[in-house]
Amino acid sequence: MTRRRLRESLTGYAFILPATALFALMGVYTVGYGLLLSLARWNGFTKDWIWVGLDNYLDILYRDPALAPLVWDAALNTGLVMVGVPVLAVVAGLPIALALNRIRLLRNTLRTVYFLPFVTTGIAVFYAWTYVLQPQGSLNAVLGALGLGSLQQPQGFLGNPTTALPTLIAVMAWSSIPVAILLYLAALQSIDGEILDAATVDGASTWRVTTSVIWPLLRPTTAAVVLLNLRDALQGFQIFLIMTNGGPGGTTNVLGLQAYKWAFFSDLRPTLGLASALGWVLFVVAVLLAGVNLRMLRSRT
């Protein structure tokens, strides 16, 4: 019996061994490597790392007068993105999901249409948006044709420091709204119809049913939508790299982009450790956010 159990255990371990080995190689090794790198000064090429302890963390957070302001400016922009994108995803995603859940005609077609931004999003789409938003791009042309010349941006929507960050937030939200719709639709279809019927029989209006019954029941989904978008807003930088490179004049620099610049665009200066340290700071913030979200989910469900 004992021998049989041992054999079963070994078989079990044999099954998980490949996945464990892969995780050890791809996960633990790279994470450990990144952590060590955050304690060193290195440019990716020299033979030796110079160990600096926690200097990289202290420098980027407050100590270095050249580095810390960059990080805090980028943190402010990142914070705005973290507020703007989740809010837009919920504010636009929920009404569309509610509407799609009620209609019968063309429901599948419309679902496909609303989901298109998600399946098409990527580098090519960000380039396409860049062309749309240029001074001579189609958005300015459409605004002009509609008689809304006062809303046109002569420098382009990405060229004006006032409109650049809000525009990027809108483009990010555009690509994240489809997932929000999908999650809300799934949640709406899981609501027991009898609850809604009971509310209606009690005389509740459609608005009251939505705000007092459906919205509370969708709270866990909203928390998931917010968390997903917070994570993207915190760590994503591709859109900023491609569409503005942090410009104009540094007004759209975000933390993820700053880490990328220190890693790959610092004229081979030994700033990989700074990039790694900033990456770990972002990781800690992400973990804290996940903890807050988990607590919210627990307390409400």
Added chain:
Amino acid sequence: MRTRRLSSKILATLAATALLATACGGGDDASGDATTLEMWTFKQAHVEPLKAAAASFEQQTGITVNVTAYTPDDVYKSKLQTAAQSGDLADVFEVHAAGEDFVLGGSGILADFASDVDGAWRGRFVEGVADAGKVDEARYQRSLKPEAPDAGIKTGQQFSVPLTIGTFGVVYANKSMLEAAGLDPKKTPTTWAEFIAWLKAVHATDATNGGLTVGLKSPTTGFNWMLEPLAYAYLGKERYQALFSKDPAKAWGSQDGKAVLDLYHQVTPYWTPGTQNLSIDDADRAFAQGKSAFDLGGTFTLSAIKQNGMDPSEVVYFGVPAAAGGAQDKLDLAPLALTGLSISAQTEKTDAALKWLKYLTTEEQAGKFAQASLDLPGTELGADLLGPDLGAMTGIFGSAADGAYDPADVSFFAPAYVDTQAGETLVRMSPLNQSDPDKTNRELGSIVATSWQG
């Protein structure tokens, strides 16, 4: 039972074959065919000219050269980094000269071939750039600072020879647009005021497409390519270099800084709309497509303009002109090595690699390369070998020893000075107009002062 044994043998044979194949594949560069060289470049435009040279080189020597491009720059650097760690580097590289070559050399990725560069080979190169890939004492001393990226280099080592040369601070203008504005393209501006007058005249005829562009998405372009040459001509070498010094009375933030920024600010009304969001390639493309009348760049920009479909004969070009009343009446631009040819420290084919480098830098091959790529070669050539488009370009050059602006001279910057922040600060003044010269001057002063604290 026999079937099981047979299966085991087949499996073992397959595994051994796979291992052997993997081993052979991985060791291709180190122990493979001695008559085949691998060359990597980061410039797509150089691939075809290099392949053409490789074809004739093979005919003469029997040595095959395979040329591969990895673009853009960050991809190339990552490729070098990972290949160096896995021992899978090419034999020969094109690298950014006078910077990247030292970083890679100090890291042990590039070979030091100083002893192979004899007087005859060195004598082929343009004066002033022949030793661009060689470590001098000043470079070595800077490499000892903690912030230096090229730690490990030693005085006298040589990690590259020049392949292409050029300079920054060259303005290109569309002839047709100049003529439409009533300007004579043959009489290019000789002073800053004349340049501003040209901008004003063309912009007045076409406010949408009649402006000046440069790839300000890389914010250092405006700072390095126009503000610095302008400051150098206006202040003279010593006062210009003092702008980046520790002395607050002479550095940015001083009256000298304000005077230069006032001049630069005169350009602000004439930028092409949205130029702050264009990459360098985008800006060159916009100019070639007639969306901008002026394009700020370097000697290398002519090649990009042609690649984007514009006939070089449709263009006039001139160096950033000096402002009247300054230290210099005329601004000459000293050539600097832009890219160099290097050899891997891991290759066992050093002799073949040296032959290839020497072949590429012969007058004949350098001439063919220049005409095909429209990039000025590091090899000294006559105008006949350069061709009509490039031949005239060399007129922009002057000698650093005679007072020409030398962008390769970075000896006066603080080791921790990073020009990106300075570039972004300048962009906020021009073209964004968010800041005036006074405020910009103070901010630049702060950036320079901070760089000396590092």
